Every structure is written in C-alpha cells, then in structure tokens.
Amino acid sequence: MTEIIAGLTTGAIYAMVALGYNVTFLASGVLNFAHANLMVAGMFVAYWAHSIGGLPVPVVFLIAFVLAGVVGLVEERFAIRPLRNTSGSAELVTMIGVATVITGVVALLFGTDALRVPFFGPEGTVKVLGGRAQPIDLIIVGVAVALAAGLHWVTHRTRVGLAALAQTDDREAAQLRGINVAGLSMWGFAVASAAGGLLGPLLVAKTFAATSLALVLAVKGFVVLVLGGVGSHRGVLVAALGIGLVEAFGARYIGPLYRDIVVFVVFAIVLLALPQGLFGDRKVRAV
Amino acid sequence: MTRATAVRPLAGAWIVAVGAFAALPWLGASGATLRLVTLVAILALVVSGLNLTLGYAGELALAQVPIYAAGAYVTGYLATEVLNDLLVALAAAVAVAVLVGVVTGLPGLRLGGWTLAITSFFVVLLIPSIVTAFGDRLGGYEGMIGIPAPAVFGVELDGPSFYVVVIAVTALWFLVFRNIAVSRHGARLLVLKQSPILAAAVGTSPHGTKLAAYAIGAVPAGIAGCFAAYVDAYLSPLTFGLELSIIILAAGILGGPTSVYGALVGAAIMQVGPLRITFFNDYALVAYGVFLVVGGLLLRNGLAGLAQRLWRRVRGGAPPPAAEAGEALVDLPAVEGQPLVVSGVSRSFGGNLAVDDVSFEAHPGRITAIVGPNGSGKTTTMNLISGYYTPDAGTVMLGERVISGLPAHRVARCGVGRTFQTPLIPQGLTVQDTIVTGRLGSHPVSLLATALRLPRHWRALAEERRSSQEIMRALGLDRHAGTPAADLALGTRRMLELGRAIAGGSALVLLDEVASGLDEDDIRGLVRVLQKMRAAGITVVLVEHNFSLVKAVADSVVVLAEGRVLAVGTPAEVAADATVVRTYLGEGGAITGTQISGRTA
C-alpha cells in the first residue's frame, strides 16, 4: 500500500505536467515545452517567498500564479505567435529557448543545487488502507484528479471548450465560425502557465526545488501525454497514475536502477497495442 | 532543392575548405582551436544523422544521443579492453550504432509523429541504467577512464594526425550524405515524408524505407561516438543526457533539417556560440536560451532555408524557358500494357459492404471508366486493385499474375501506377525528379551504388533522364523540368502525377478523379494526354465524376451503385440506360434543381 501511494503521488505530478500540455494544445495547437520549467519556477518562488521571505502561504501561491501566467503570456506573444504561419518546426526551438531562459534565470538567482522547502500544511503520517502516507501525498493526488475532472468538464461541456476542440481540428475554419483563435491561444497559454506556477509551491515539499527537475518532468509529462492520448484529460490522468505505479513497483521489486527501463518497456508495449494512446483519437501536428 | 537528375560538378570549394581545415595544425592553430573544430565535426556528424531521418524521411526518430553513446562506449570498451585500433573501433561503432538506430526506430513502424518522437527521446533516460547494468567494464556511473590515444595498425596517432583523420572522415561522410540526399534515394526518403501511401504507390516499401532511414541516420552518430571516446579519453553516462539531445535538435533545426550542409552550420553555431561563451559566465544559460528564441524567430525554416530563399531571390529574375512548340505532337513511347481482370471482388468495412461481388475487365490500349454516385465503391475498388486493401473474396489479376493479396508496393512494382484525388507531390523535388520517383520500385538501384557514385548509378541516371524527358515532353511538362514541383498549379500537379504513374513501367495506370478541380482548358490537355496513353498501349482505368470527360475518352464504362456493378458498356450505351441515368443523375436526370426545390423551399 505504501508503494501504491508513493506511485500515485509521482504519477499525479506527471499528470499535472501533461494536463498543462493538454491545455495549451487544445487552446493553441502547440504543446508548451516550457511548462515543466514554469512549475519548477513556481517551486523556487515558494523557496524564496516562503522559506526566506516568510510571506503568508496564500501570497506565495498568488506570486507563483501571476509570475508564471505573465511568463506564459509573453512566451505565446513573442515565441509562438510570430511563427504561426510558417512551416518547419521553429516554435520547438523557440520554446526550448524559453525553457532554457527560465532555467537560466532560476539558476542565476538560486544556483543549481536542490533546495529543500518544508510543507506548509500538516506534517506527519497518516494510515491509508494499511499503508503509510503523508498528507501532502493525498493532497497532490487529490488535486491532480480534481484538475483532470475540471478540465474534462470545461473541454466537453462549455462553449470555450468546444471552440478549443474545433480549433485543434481546423484552425482556419474555426476563425470563419467567429472563434477568436489568437485570443484563445494567448489566454490558453496564460492560464495553463499560471496554473503550472500555482502547482509549484504545492509540489516543492515533495520534490525539492531543483533546476534539473524540469527536463525530467517534461519528458515524463510527454510520456504520459502520448500514452494517455493527446488532448484527453481522462487518458492523461489514467496513464500518469499508471506510470507512477509502474515506477514505484519497478523500483521496489526489480531495482531502482531499472526503474526507467521498466517504465519504457511498459510504455512501448502499451503504445504498440494502442498507437493513439489510451483515449486519444486526434492527430497532433508533427514537429 | 534536390536536383537528383541534374549534373552538379563536385564543388571545388568543398575540397578547398576541407583542405584548409585539415591543414590547420600546420598553420599554427592552437590546441583549443583544433579541439573546437573536432567538436564541431563530431556534433555535425550526429546532426547530419538527424537530418537524414527527420529532415529527409520525416521520421521523428530522436534517439541520436543513445546511438552516439553506443558508438562511444563500444570504442571505449574495445580500446581499453580488447584492441586499440581506430579503424576497428570505427567499424564496430558504426555496426552497433546501426543496430541501436534500427532498434530504437522499430516502434516507428507502427507509431508516428509525436509518439515516435517521445518513445525514441525517452531512451536517453535509460543510458545511465544500461551503462551501469554492464558493470565495471563500462565504468558505471562514475565513468570510464583511461581510454588510450587512438592507434592504427599499432601505430599511435598524435594529436594533429587524429585531428586530420576526424576532418577527413567527416568530409567523406558528408560527401556520402550528399550523394544519398541528391539522388533517387534522397527522393525516396522525401516521398516517404510526403506520405507512406505515396511511397507504396511508387513501389517502395514504407517499412523498408523507414528502417533504411534509421540505419543510415545512425551511421554518422556511430562515427561521432567513436571520435568522442578518443577526444576526451573519458566517458561518463552524464554527458549523454537530455541537454545533449536538445542541443542536437536545436542545431538541426537552426541549420535547416532538410539540407546536407545545414548540419555543419548548425553544429558550428551551437559549438562556437552559446556552448562556449565564457565571458557570460553565470548568464551563459540565459544567453543560450535567448539565442535559441531569437534564432528560431529569425531563421524559421533553418539557415539552409534562408540561404535558399536568398538564392532564389538573386536568381529569381530569370524567366522560365519558353514553352516548346508542338507539345501535342510528341507521343509517349509504346509500352506493353497488361489486361486487368477483376473477378467477384468483395470488401466490407465494419459490417458495411463497400464493394459487393464486383467483376470487370480493362484492356491494354483502352480506357475503362468507373463511374457511380458518391459512396458507390469507386475509390474502394481502386484501392483494392492497387493493393491498399485486400479483398474479402474474389481476385484481381494483372496479365497472368494474381495481384490481389500483394502489399501495395509489390503491386506497384508489377507496373501499376496511380494518381490521387488530392495530388501527393513531395516538397523539395523538381518536376523531373518527381517523375523519376515513379521508377523507384520498378527500377531499383542499390544504396551503395548511389552513395559511392558507382558506374551503375551513372547508367541508371542517364536512363532516368532519358525516360523522364520523354514523358515530360509528351505531357507538356518539359518547360517546368527544373521547377519545384510542390509549388505548381493544381492542373500541372495532376499532369505531373500522371507522368509519375506512367514512369513506373505503366502496365496499368489508375486515375482517381483526375479531372476534379480542373478548368476546361486543363481538361482539354488532360484528354490529349489520355489519348496518348491509350495510343501507347497502356491499360487505363479512370474513376471519374465528370461524365462529359468520360464520354470524350472512355472506351468502356463500368457503372457502380451501392458497391455493385450496375451496368457495363460503351459511354453511349450506358448513357442511354434508364436505370443508370436514374441512379447516377437522380430523378429527373439533368441539373435543373426545380423538382427538389419544390420540396425543400
């Protein structure tokens, strides 16, 4: 049971990254490569504002939220939008550039060592179905599930959700139906980035704040995204929790060294059986 | 722009540049400079592999770092434990690299796009685990130390000699790369990039071409790995990380992925620029990021794309050569068409019978039209003949051969050419090159002969030029021979598809809605070409909505309705058949519209 909770927590973190990709994909047709970097930036905000500055918790979250949102907005405006009508994959390079700048700034301010930030909430262990867990684990899993459910509702039950789905089908035709695709893209980036930043201070107690975390989170986020099916919040959540469990059990029973190999094998087998992912059916623009 | 059919003199500039770089140690260059050039060469090799698989074949196989690492570790292991010989190490590194390249690419046979990208990218994360799993032999997590200086036949190479070897091998590889890129094999990759369906239609196996692309793309990464092991005499799993993957990707995109020398430029920029900036110190990472953003914004399709656009602008003023008179007088060379016999073919999709017991024949030197309302099974029939679908029942015979059941590329190799409703014309090929791609399956030339420009290559090239000239002249395309094919107007692209379909040997040519979207002038040209195809003895099967075109050219007409053959006969017979008129044209026959407006208004 203890492994299950640890695995679900890891998976929930991956789910948060991948849900961020989903939102920018649905809103603008682009997977924001810098999303994980924004989450990590949020973690450093927590370190700076909470551990050093001693600011109250809500203010810490607010700073992380606003800061990441502004960065996302700027990224969309200056690194994505100018490349809208060009062929090639230049936006991949510009997004990697933005990700690198974020990491560079963080490293400049805080260095590259992992920093510990204590959890703002209740510490200690709780018993869950015979296993031991920390409150933060349960909170992270709960937030990921709520986030996926909320996004699923917005995407499939609201006007803006349908507009986003239409936009992923055919951007040009969406404009002709009166959908402001440029605005959708901009706000999609801003909201997804802000939410990513907001999650930083929550996750930091579990992960430590470290610049090297961003790339690993980004890649694992992509893995669960592809596994779950791009654009499917449900699929991403299921895939992420599944991958988290595979990691936890792989590390426990096969050895920590082979954790990623086990994940890879499972990933490859599932994809070969279901090339579109668990719940996916749309084609993503290839780079 | 690939100009496979154009003769290009070996650029003297290339020899001079390579010579100058090779001579650097004797021109007083510092050790640091030599090291920098070596690192550029190594990165350029890896990037060129990415360009082949991603830029040319369009496959998002991003496992360059694991391939590179495999080459490096094989070299390190051989040099420290078995035999320290640069040539042996190179061969072994390339062999293992190709193996890793094919294995990491394998998921690409089933997965596409992002899925393959993430699958192959992920392998980077496994490098430390795999290296550690080999135990002490590879040095584990701490790294492999004490790799000796390279030797050849027992003679140890000093710094400058090794440097010259690196430059020479890199130059040779780029020559081979160029020979592949600017050739039928480069075109074969571009065809695959455009569409696997098109790849099969010209007789190349999509799976085979993908595997070939993964394998060739791995060769330079293996070479690079071998050099890298010797350069630092030290290997650590940490150097083969995600950061390196991203640098490679960025260098490829900056240089322009669909280009040969873009890899050199991209690698040079990444090595000389952000990776070496020391005076920025703490700001290095930020500066690198800003550089990527600005570079990405400015370059868009890569430096090579920029250079191409500039070149086109400089040259742009030159008018295309005037149209040659008497296009209509040149005939297509005669061929031996094969009779097509479709007997009792059925096919259903999810319980829905799309084609139901269809039988008809098409003969050499005759045009057989398949007509019918939307959803009557015309396109399905076409796909059953060309091998994209296998019939549930019945057979398709071409001459004496049963072709039903063969995969599409094997059908194409029997001399079956086809066109598509939406023309599939690869980016980056000229009109003449595009026509030559029609011969890829039926007139294969080995990769080795092409890469090394063996006599076989030159003979095949001369033949390709001659036959494509003939076809272009008959189709009135010769004035466009050197034009980028994908930019042409729809009518010309349709004509080009016809030319490509004929180029494959043309026992049978299948035309899918070839007149749709054409204006009357284009259609008149099309009719002339169809008549030439008939005169040349080709078996022509035409799926068409435009009944006036069918009346003008077809010798016999097969009418399909709801997946069954409703009638067979000459156009006049079919047009007089009351059932046909009712099914095909709807109640009332002609386009008057009045009777339906009464209902809907």
Add this chain to the structure above:
Amino acid sequence: MSTLELRQVACGYGDLRVVTDATLEVDAGSVTALLGRNGAGKTTTLRAVAGLNKITSGAATLDGTDLAALPAYRRARAGIAYVQEGKRIFRSRTVEENLLLGTYAGRSTARGRELTAQMYERFPLLAERRKLRAAQLSGGQQQMLAIAQALVADPRVLLLDEPSAGLAPAIVGQVLDVIRDLRARGLAILLVEQAVEFALAAADRVVVLNLGRTVHSGNATDTGLREAIRRAYMAEEIA
C-alpha cells in the same frame, strides 16, 4: 448600396500578389458568380473577403463598413459566412457540435437554436446523424453540413467556394436548390465555381477574373456573357 462591395481589391499570400483588381458587388437576395480559370484568383478573393488573406489595396465593404481592419473572426460575427472548398467541417466533432459551433458567430443563442432546428428540418439526413462524427458522413452530407453550419450564424453574406466539386450530379442539384432558396430569403451570395453551367444556373450577376484582374462584369442574362467567359478561359495571356 450593395451588401458586399469590392473596389479594386488586391490581395495574395505573403508578399505574393495573386489578385490585383477584384471589383464586384453582391446585393441582398441575389447571387453573384465569380468565374475564371484555375489560378485566376477566385479563392484568394473569397479568402480576402473572409479575412484569411490581407487586402493590400482597394476596399471591401459590408453595408458600407470597411472590412480591412477586422480580423477574420470579427467578420464572421459581422455576418460574413464563408463555406470553404473541400467541405472544411470539424471532422472529429459530431454533426450537432458542428452546428453549435456554427452559432458562435450568430447574434443570440436563442436565434441559433431556432436556426439549428430549421436546418435539421431542411436536411433530415443530418438530423438522423446528429450524434455521428462529421468525418463519418458521406461527401454530399458533409457539404450540406458545411452549408448548414454557415447558415445557423444567420449571416447576411454567404461566400461559397466550389460547392459542387466532388459531388455526384444528383447532389449537385440539391446544392443548387439550397442556393436558390437562400437567395429567395434575402441572402447576398458570392459563388465561386469551376462548373460554369452550374454557376450560370444559379447566378444573377457574373464577374470573370483572369490573372487576378476583373475582365468582365455583367448580368447572367447578357448576350455577350458566354463569349466573355470563353475568352477569359481560353486566352493564354491577356496583356
């Protein structure tokens, strides 16, 4: 004043100017057909009116309001509905969702609902298939859905690009009926067609483009019309 007016409009893709002078008008309750050879600039003109291409010079007005400053989505909301060539519906969405998306450019939800009900009545096949994905429809049904999707926005101007392309003749007849009916309801329709007979059967006014210029403009009943069309289609170059 006509509902839609183009005065010497020049437009193209990027720095490539495809159209140098498109001049035409479309009145409420009438059909203007825009004819010309492949590459004459017909689709480019429609795209420019809809806001997908930039108008580089000249003026396009909707009820006297200049369109140049409005982005594409605002033009859609202002009452210009563009049915693109090749049945560009949202293929992964259901028929119902496609029609709901169509109402986004309309004035009110209530009006959108009312029009959607009308469309289902007019195209009963779409009503039967409302839960199916658009990609699962036949070619003819997709074209009907594309037109219905444009109409539920309650537009004043309808731009139709090759509505008959790739359709069986029986379906083409239905499309023609729909066009005539919409005209009777007071829509201003600008029709681009490759099939000249189809276009002439529908049009009140005919404008012929050649090499990006308006070379003929007149009534569909004019005696000299066919000769003008023939000249524009046949001539290789007009200096």
